[in-house]
Amino acid sequence: MADARFSKGRCVLEIRVRPDAPRFLLREKEGMLVAEVPGPAREGRANAELLKGLRKLFGARAEIVKGARSREKVVAIELDIGSVRRILEGVRDGV
Numbered sequence: 001m002a003d004a005r006f007s008k009g010r011c012v013l014e015i016r017v018r019p020d021a022p023r024f025l026l027r028e029k030e031g032m033l034v035a036e037v038p039g040p041a042r043e044g045r046a047n048a049e050l051l052k053g054l055r056k057l058f059g060a061r062a063e064i065v066k067g068a069r070s071r072e073k074v075v076a077i078e079l080d081i082g083s084v085r086r087i088l089e090g091v092r093d094g095v
Contacts, residue, residue, distance in 0.1 A: 004077075004081055004084045004085055004088065005081070006080075006081045007076075008076075009078075010076040010077060010078050010079075011076065011077045011078075011079055011080065011081050011084040012065070012074060012075070012076050012077075013033060013074070013075050013076075013077065013084070014032065014033065014072070014073070014074055014075075015032075015033045015034070015035050015050070015072075015073050015074075015075055016032055016033070016034045016035070016071055016072055016073075017034075017035050017037060017041075017046055017047075017050055017071050017072075017073060018034060018035070018036045018037070018071070019037055019039060019040055019041040019045075019046040019049075020038070020039075020040055020041075021036035021037055021038055022038065023036075023038055024036065024037055024038060024049065024050075024052070024053035024056075026053065026054075026057060026091050027091050028088075028091050033088075033091065035050055035053065035054075037049040037050050037053060041071075044068075047064060047068060047073075050064070050073070050075075051063070051064065051075075054075065054077065057087060058077050058079055058083075058084065058087055059079075060077055060078045060079040061077070061078040062075055062076070062077050062078075063075065063076050063078075
């Protein structure tokens with residue numbers, strides 16, 4: 001399963017983003033988190049949709065800390081690691 005780590009008081013996730021999806025979907029594929037987002041990969045729209053979907057899923061603030069211009073991103077979630085891991089258990093089949 002894709003793993004989360006705790007750093008500087010936040011939970012950090014590595015996520016691959018696939019833009020232009022019909023709706024937000026976070027799933028695990030080959031041990032990596034993949035987020036399908038409805039926004040295009042232009043002018044930060046896919047990033048905005050990614051953060052919106054993660055905030056809704058986790059119920060906490062999310063921030064891209066690395067990879068803002070890449071499909072491979074490092075995202076920090078302001079939530080304890082136990083809660084994040086419980087939520088990630090549900091992404092095996094897609095959330």
